Amino acid sequence: MELFFKQGYDNTTVDQIASAAGMSRTSFFRYFATKDDIVLGRVDELGHQVAEALVTRPEAEPVWHALRGAFDPLLELTAAAPERWLAVARMLSDAPSLKASQLGRELAWQDMMVPDVARRLGAANAALDARPRALVAAAIACLNAARDVWSASDETLDLTTLLDQAMNALIDQMDGAENRSDARLSDGIVLGESGRP
Amino acid sequence: MELFFKQGYDNTTVDQIASAAGMSRTSFFRYFATKDDIVLGRVDELGHQVAEALVTRPEAEPVWHALRGAFDPLLELTAAAPERWLAVARMLSDAPSLKASQLGRELAWQDMMVPDVARRLGAANAALDARPRALVAAAIACLNAARDVWSASDETLDLTTLLDQAMNALIDQMDGAENRSDARLSDGIVLGESGRP
DNA sequence: TCCAGATCTGGTACTCAGTACCAGCTTTGG
DNA sequence: CCAAAGCTGGTACTGAGTACCAGATCTGGA
Numbered sequence: 001m002e003l004f005f006k007q008g009y010d011n012t013t014v015d016q017i018a019s020a021a022g023m024s025r026t027s028f029f030r031y032f033a034t035k036d037d038i039v040l041g042r043v044d045e046l047g048h049q050v051a052e053a054l055v056t057r058p059e060a061e062p063v064w065h066a067l068r069g070a071f072d073p074l075l076e077l078t079a080a081a082p083e084r085w086l087a088v089a090r091m092l093s094d095a096p097s098l099k100a101s102q103l104g105r106e107l108a109w110q111d112m113m114v115p116d117v118a119r120r121l122g123a124a125n126a127a128l129d130a131r132p133r134a135l136v137a138a139a140i141a142c143l144n145a146a147r148d149v150w151s152a153s154d155e156t157l158d159l160t161t162l163l164d165q166a167m168n169a170l171i172d173q174m175d176g177a178e179n180r181s182d183a184r185l186s187d188g189i190v191l192g193e194s195g196r197p
Numbered sequence: 198m199e200l201f202f203k204q205g206y207d208n209t210t211v212d213q214i215a216s217a218a219g220m221s222r223t224s225f226f227r228y229f230a231t232k233d234d235i236v237l238g239r240v241d242e243l244g245h246q247v248a249e250a251l252v253t254r255p256e257a258e259p260v261w262h263a264l265r266g267a268f269d270p271l272l273e274l275t276a277a278a279p280e281r282w283l284a285v286a287r288m289l290s291d292a293p294s295l296k297a298s299q300l301g302r303e304l305a306w307q308d309m310m311v312p313d314v315a316r317r318l319g320a321a322n323a324a325l326d327a328r329p330r331a332l333v334a335a336a337i338a339c340l341n342a343a344r345d346v347w348s349a350s351d352e353t354l355d356l357t358t359l360l361d362q363a364m365n366a367l368i369d370q371m372d373g374a375e376n377r378s379d380a381r382l383s384d385g386i387v388l389g390e391s392g393r394p
Numbered sequence: 395t396c397c398a399g400a401t402c403t404g405g406t407a408c409t410c411a412g413t414a415c416c417a418g419c420t421t422t423g424g
Numbered sequence: 425c426c427a428a429a430g431c432t433g434g435t436a437c438t439g440a441g442t443a444c445c446a447g448a449t450c451t452g453g454a
Contacts, residue, residue, distance in 0.1 A: 013410065024433045035411070064367075096301055103304075104297025121366075128350055133342035134363030141334035142327075149327040157325065166331030169318075170261075170367050210439065221404045232440070395454100402449070409442080419432070424425100 001038065005087055009039070009095040036101045039088065043105045049073045051112035063120050067139040068167050070113070074143075075160050082155055089151035103144075110136050142166040198235065202284055206236070206292040233298045236285065240302045246270045248309035260317050264336040265364050267310070271340075272357050279352055286348035300341075307333050339363040 003012045003020055014035055018028040032038055054070035061069070078085045092099045113136045118126035126132055146162040200209045200217055211232055215225040229235055251267035258266070275282045289296045310333045315323035323329055343359040 014412090015410085026433055026435095027431080029412070030431080033412090096304075099304065100297045100301025103300035104293055107293075107296070107300075128346065128354065130339075130343045130346040130359040130363040131366035133346060134339045134366050137338035137342045138335035138367055141338040142331045145330035145334045146327045149325065149330060153325055162327040166327040169328035169331050170335055211441090212439085223404055223406095224402080226441070227402085230441090397454085398452095400449105400451075403447080404445105405447100406445085407443085409440105411440085412438085414435105414437075416435085417433090419430100421430075422428085424427095 004039065004091055009091055009098055036098055039091065039098060040102050040105055043102060044108065046074060046077075047106070047109040047112055050109060051116070054113055055116050059120070063117055063135060064139070064167065064171065066120065067113075067117070067135065068163070071139075071143055071163065075163070078159055082159075086151055086155050089147060093148075093151065106140055106144075109140060138170065139167065142170065201236065201288060206288055206295055233295055236288065236295060237299050237302055240299060241305060243271060243274075244303070244306040244309055247306060248313070251310055252313050256317070260314060260332060261336070261364065261368065263317065264310075264314070264332065265360070268336075268340055268360065272360070275356055279356075283348055283352050286344060290345075290348065303337055303341075306337060335367065336364065339367065 003017060014028060015025055017035075017038070018025045021028065032041065050070050050073065053073050054066060057066035057069050092102060110133060114132045115126060117135055118129065118132035121129075121132055121135075123129040123132055143163060143166075146159060146166045150157055150159045150162050200214060211225060212222055214232075214235070215222045218225065229238065247267050247270065250270050251263060254263035254266050289299060307330060311329045312323060314332055315326065315329040318326075318329055318332075320326040320329055340360060340363075343356060343363045347354055347356045347359050
């Protein structure tokens with residue numbers, strides 16, 4: 001990671017990493033399946049944490065609210081070491097192939113979360129219903145969008161606030177139009193300040 | 198593409214493609230920057246079409262509705278040659294790296310669409326507001342989800358219907374909860390049967 | 395008609411990620 | 425103390441992508 005931060009991801013070869021770690025190229029590939037596994041290796045297990053957090057959400061909770069709450073473990077990790085996550089986020093911006101790989105890994109998140117969302121929606125056959133997958137994919141998209149803006153703002157904005165704004169925007173995006181302006185935010189279901197103690 | 202369909206994407210080398218096309222490996226890379234450019238080359242220009250369709254949407258239209266309408270050109274292309282798009286979709290499912298690359302290219306869609314959405318939302322500084330990016334990213338996520346389910350159903354379901362269901366699910370996902378069941382679909386703003394003549 | 399410039403082409407050689415295989419060393423357990 | 429298991433490094437390979445060079449072809453004037 002230090003090499004990546006110093007030289008950039010694309011400008012760092014596996015040989016450099018291996019020698020810096022005091023091991024051979026062969027041994028490196030025994031611990032990391034691919035080069036991007038160094039950066040994105042934690043993404044997979046993070047997906048498990050998010051999926052677990054989702055199923056432990058209360059049953060009565062609206063689905064979108066539950067999805068928002070599922071991201072709480074992730075937000076806590078980010079809050080614990082913001083500069084670290086910010087550096088990684090900047091690295092992802094500089095290396096498009098790395099970002100694409102991250103999005104590909106997040107597809108596994110979907111598969112882990114879709115069943116629970118389908119159950120919450122009472123979807124008959126989850127495989128033929130686009131709604132569960134759409135909700136999950138959209139929630140993850142909101143997370144990515146919030147993270148992008150957060151890293152672009154150089155940590156001047158709060159990631160949790162950005163995520164709340166992002167996910168709320170999907171519920172009350174109609175406020176931008178003139179024909180539906182009965183403030184939906186005051187209905188009682190407002191994300192924002194809930195989700196964490 | 199024939200080779201990809203016959204042998205699979207990963208099992209086809211650039212040398213095979215070049216010789217099948219009657220040209221050298223060098224010349225191949227003069228027409229296609231990368232191997233996946235064969236499959237995903239149209240994604241970029243498709244993004245321009247979607248972005249153009251977005252800006253031509255009526256100003257009074259709710260943002261989410263405008264985003265749904267922006268996908269109409271894409272749906273028309275799919276409807277014109279469904280079996281072709283289905284084959285490509287199946288190929289993307291078999292080759293995870295290819296799908297990741299597609300998601301990476303769709304990030305360019307976001308950058309093209311975000312400014313217009315920010316304008317429609319009346320966002321002061323688009324760079325520090327997560328909402329425009331979240332809406333665009335979520336809309337694209339819905340498109341991908343609908344396409345996934347569509348390809349998984351072997352074209353037995355209609356892609357347009359699936360996309361409408363997917364994007365509607367984000368507006369009325371609260372129907373799954375028990376505390377907000379005032380049918381929002383009957384409010385007058387229903388996607389579904391609008392968007393195309 | 396001919397010639398010069400631009401363009402297209404194929405070939406060679408290279409870097410780098412990732413895989414397969416093999417041989418030697420160290421560690422563990424009986 | 426020895427054998428099996430595991431870890432290690434080395435070599436050689438495939439395949440994508442890049443850089444460079446040299447020949448062929450195609451243009452547009454003179």
